[in-house]
Amino acid sequence: MLPEEVTKFIGKKGPTSVFEVEREAIRRFADSVDDSNPLYYDEDYARKSKHGTIIAPPGFISAPWFNGRPRKWAARAETAPDETAGLLPALVGAGYGRVLDGGIEYEFLKPIKAGDTITSTTEIADVTVREGRSGKMAFIIRQITYTNQHGEVVAEARGTSIHPEGSPES
């Protein structure tokens, strides 16, 4: 069982962040994956494609599950307060000081194009605890919605972070 200090964050919303999808950021992302699809970097090729411009690989919009840590794009603007800021400290206080990426589920609805402005909103969908092979672990499930500048939802994600019992560097 997790204390109320932790579970009270279920349903709370993280910061709404707005960021621009830059060409160079797409190129670097694809390069780090060793994905040489010309749709991600070749302007002429991409212009003649059905997209008409460079697109970002699915997954470019990573789940920002590192609340309060450096992440893909520092938020350019936060349009809502972060109600979840106290969650990780509360988990540490409950004895779950470590953190691992557990995985992600995506639903992609539309390609993201270079130059798009994407707004992402995050909500704490659940916080649970389970007894695993290596001891007790807490799980945070974050529901993230990505919307483009036309108001279209381009992707939904559910990210899981795993918080094993122990101190941050145990």
Next chain:
Amino acid sequence: MAKQLYWEDVKDGGEVTPLSKVATQQTLVKWAGASGDFVPLHYDDQFAAASGVGSSIVHGALKRQWLVHLMTDWIGEDGFLKKFSCQYRQMDYPRKMKSLTEPLDGETWLCKGTVTKKYVEGGDHLVDCNIWVENGKGEKTTLGAATVVLPTKG
């Protein structure tokens, strides 16, 4: 780019064209910069050892993106990756660097998949797959699933 895959070409139980990958310490630094994940577990051996994982480990999200690459290469430009999920089950360790650009000999990873279902829904021609990343020992360190929309020859 590979040639276009059509729904008619896919067989239930068939194979997704495998993709091989090498993760080096350099790859992880590039991924950290590109993805914004600056957790020291992935580039600082001392920090990683103190955290109980031995030495720096491959980002789960990089393995996720390898699997996305597996699917987008397979389905081609007229295919659409509709759903995708993965779970990180086992740590992977990058090859260290031998020179500025060359890694030491070592592990090569394979991204693989099999078709689990082929169907039509809401007018879309869909294919479900199980996908995974295998380490050099053939162990599945990342498990996932994907649903794709494919064009038809019709």
